[in-house]
Amino acid sequence: MRASEKAYAALRDDIVEWRLAPGTVLAEVEQSERLGVSRTPLREALGRLTAEGLTTPGGRGVVVTDISLEDIDELFELRETLEGKAAALAASRGDAATFEQLQRELAHAPDLINGNDPTRHDYYELVGRLDAAIDAAISNSYLAQAMRSLRVHLVRIRRLAADDAARLTAAAAEHAAIAEAIAAKNPRLAEAATTLHLHRSLSHVKATHASHHKEHHG
Amino acid sequence: MRASEKAYAALRDDIVEWRLAPGTVLAEVEQSERLGVSRTPLREALGRLTAEGLTTPGGRGVVVTDISLEDIDELFELRETLEGKAAALAASRGDAATFEQLQRELAHAPDLINGNDPTRHDYYELVGRLDAAIDAAISNSYLAQAMRSLRVHLVRIRRLAADDAARLTAAAAEHAAIAEAIAAKNPRLAEAATTLHLHRSLSHVKATHASHHKEHHG
DNA sequence: ATCTCATTTTCTGTATACATAACCCTTGTG
DNA sequence: CACAAGGGTTATGTATACAGAAAATGAGAT
Known part of the structure; x- marks a missing residue:
């Protein structure tokens, strides 16, 4: 499995299952270390999540979107x-x-x-x-x-x-x-x-x- | 303007204005040289285009989608x-x-x-x-x-x-x-x-x- | 002549180093 | 004491080098 796919699946699952709460800032280095991939595939994963609306570009990095x-x-x-x-x-x-x-x-x-x-x-x-x-x-x-x-x-x-x-x-x-x-x-x-x-x-x-x-x- | 944004805008315009015909393969090195950005921001642009459905992942690289x-x-x-x-x-x-x-x-x-x-x-x-x-x-x-x-x-x-x-x-x-x-x-x-x-x-x-x-x- | 398989080449996927910009904290001033 | 300006710090944005996979190529056999 590609590293970017792995990172995307993991993050998506974490968000959908509410392990990552809305408002959580997803810092690139932090998440790339946690998931065991480098920043490049991680950024691709974050881009896909943002395109889907699960995350939004916040001041610095991306944040998990809220559901009101x-x-x-x-x-x-x-x-x-x-x-x-x-x-x-x-x-x-x-x-x-x-x-x-x-x-x-x-x-x-x-x-x-x-x-x-x-x-x-x-x-x-x-x-x-x-x-x-x-x-x-x-x-x-x-x-x-x-x-x-x-x-x-x-x-x-x-x-x-x-x-x-x-x-x-x-x-x-x-x-x-x-x-x-x-x-x-x-x-x-x-x-x-x-x-x-x-x-x-x-x-x-x-x-x-x-x-x-x-x-x-x- | 960010390089990835520039590449995205240029490619999107080229596709929408039919300067890039459906079926055209967008090779990364080729496009990055044409647009004057490196491969990293170009890949981000291609990712956004693919998410929008203007391009699709084809065998090697991405290809401009057809409209039948x-x-x-x-x-x-x-x-x-x-x-x-x-x-x-x-x-x-x-x-x-x-x-x-x-x-x-x-x-x-x-x-x-x-x-x-x-x-x-x-x-x-x-x-x-x-x-x-x-x-x-x-x-x-x-x-x-x-x-x-x-x-x-x-x-x-x-x-x-x-x-x-x-x-x-x-x-x-x-x-x-x-x-x-x-x-x-x-x-x-x-x-x-x-x-x-x-x-x-x-x-x-x-x-x-x-x-x-x-x-x-x- | 064509099909197959190995080789080579070229492209994508990934990691990392560097540049740049945003943020924060400190410092100085009103 | 509040606030603004400046530098320092840390994150993102970009470039590039490397690794691996897929496709093109060519030689050999049938």
Whole structure:
């Protein structure tokens, strides 16, 4: 693996998993020593992170960007626009059998959620397959790219929310509804199902974020 | 000006203005000598261009990305999604006076188009001010960023289309309709006016692109 | 004649040394 | 005591040297 790739993956992971808090200054020498690479590949990694919006050029060096409540609202506003359109396009252009299969698998998602694996690997993998299927079905690389760049931030937010079994079960049902609408080749229904799902996700994130806040300050 | 910034600006301009054709391999030593900077800042510039999608990592070095007819369709599909939403949000959240003023100025755009300046600087500046006003009105930095990253590609496409006075005059009227709808605080109308404008722009681009193609091959 | 494999060359990837600019602290003054 | 100016310090920005990998080249065999 290239050193710049290694540094990028490590830093990205540290930021997304909140091991590097917002506002942290990423000094080049400090980070290059910590990650065991020289400054050149490290700078490349920082450039990629900044392009993605995970870091921003601050006075000296780059700093880990903050995610405020307003950011979450803005992020979901854009997400609703993009994923709503994507679901509609997938319904128009996608292959019905693919999404029928995903719908069937999502019906059994509760088994994955309540299984032995505390990381819920299989569940998240299944949701990821739905995302990938939509990406492939829309046949619009620019839209797919825009959604990919959003997902980085969404993963970061997800780590704030308590992914409890109740919410995940409900989310799986919402995903199944999206898959069903796409399989039925109904663009407007697919978009509506997506809108519904995102609104509920947002509510959940904001609720847990608020209680986190209370925990820390009250 | 920093060397990496200089290299980035020069390469970006060369690509957008079609002085560097799609498929051109950008070798590091060659380009660094041409632009008078060392390889380090040049690589940073190439990284930024690749993140924007103007270049792609090809076998050896990076190559200037192609823009096919399908790409144009995909680009406008995403553009319609983003700018339609942006216009609607601007209508909801924007300041009416700002857009009334822009509407009045756009009414006089034919004067700018038929003026002495062959580059139509004042006209494009006015259209740019409308874009900026919408960007500011939506108060969603993620959506604004997504639109900015699209505009690079759109400028590149625009240089393919013949920006004749007739099309620009019609476009100005379409822009005026968008400004009017936003000023009237009518989101659905603003979105519709945007959809209409983009469809006509796309038709124009594809028509001139097709005739170009005929010119070269027939 | 063409395909394959080894050699050579050339390019990218990385490390490091140097230049430059921003920041901080000290010092002097109002 | 507050504030500004200056130098010192430390970080980033740039250049270059080196290492390694990939592609072009050429010789040899089939």
